[in-house]
Amino acid sequence: xxxxxxxxxxxxxxxxxxxxxxxLGLEFVRWRRKPRWLPVAKSKLYRVPERKEQNAEERAxxxxxxxxYKLQMRSIRQYLREEVLxxxxxxxxxxxxxxxxxxxxxxxxxxxxNEVWNQAIAAERNARxxxxxxxxxxxxxxxxxxxxxREEERLERAEEIVRRxxxxxxxxxxxxxxxxAIEQALANPVDYNFSLDLKGNIxxxxxxxxxxxxxxxxxxxxxxxxxxxxxxxx
Numbered sequence: 001x002x003x004x005x006x007x008x009x010x011x012x013x014x015x016x017x018x019x020x021x022x023x024l025g026l027e028f029v030r031w032r033r034k035p036r037w038l039p040v041a042k043s044k045l046y047r048v049p050e051r052k053e054q055n056a057e058e059r060a061x062x063x064x065x066x067x068x069y070k071l072q073m074r075s076i077r078q079y080l081r082e083e084v085l086x087x088x089x090x091x092x093x094x095x096x097x098x099x100x101x102x103x104x105x106x107x108x109x110x111x112x113x114n115e116v117w118n119q120a121i122a123a124e125r126n127a128r129x130x131x132x133x134x135x136x137x138x139x140x141x142x143x144x145x146x147x148x149x150r151e152e153e154r155l156e157r158a159e160e161i162v163r164r165x166x167x168x169x170x171x172x173x174x175x176x177x178x179x180x181a182i183e184q185a186l187a188n189p190v191d192y193n194f195s196l197d198l199k200g201n202i203x204x205x206x207x208x209x210x211x212x213x214x215x216x217x218x219x220x221x222x223x224x225x226x227x228x229x230x231x232x233x234x
Contacts, residue, residue, distance in 0.1 A: 191206060193206040
């Protein structure tokens, strides 16, 4: 019988894994040690577990706490029972005492009080909305002012670029002054090559040798004086 039950359960578990729901609606639980339907092991069949003795002081303390808990819970239940009875009696008495005219007057009073609360809340809401609108208007003005300043700066930069390009346009080589520019370049050849020695002397030109043939070596001060003389001649 046990073997048959085990086989049936194994087949059901396989079918359960293949389908989303079992036809029999079974739920398989994995026990921590062994299933509860298996008998007791032979090694533990006739074993009687030893009951540990409890300390007398600990037992007395636990009993005191238990009695206090039961007493407190009994008091709470009694208080709640009396409170419910009192509320029921008061409610019943109020309904019995109040007449339809009194109920209508009480309703009108509640409606008036509710109207007063609504007006107060509406005033607070309007004040809050007004503050929000003012804050948003201030933020919009600040953004517009910042955008205006950025636009002015952009226009100033553009005008500066245009002005600089106009100044540079005077030195551009155009179709009209092309021949003049070629003649000037051929008449005044410029060699941008130079070299330095350890003393800071500058040697202009790619064919100049230090202490040899070519342009003599010049120091920094002499170079400045030579440059001024060249500019004055031009």
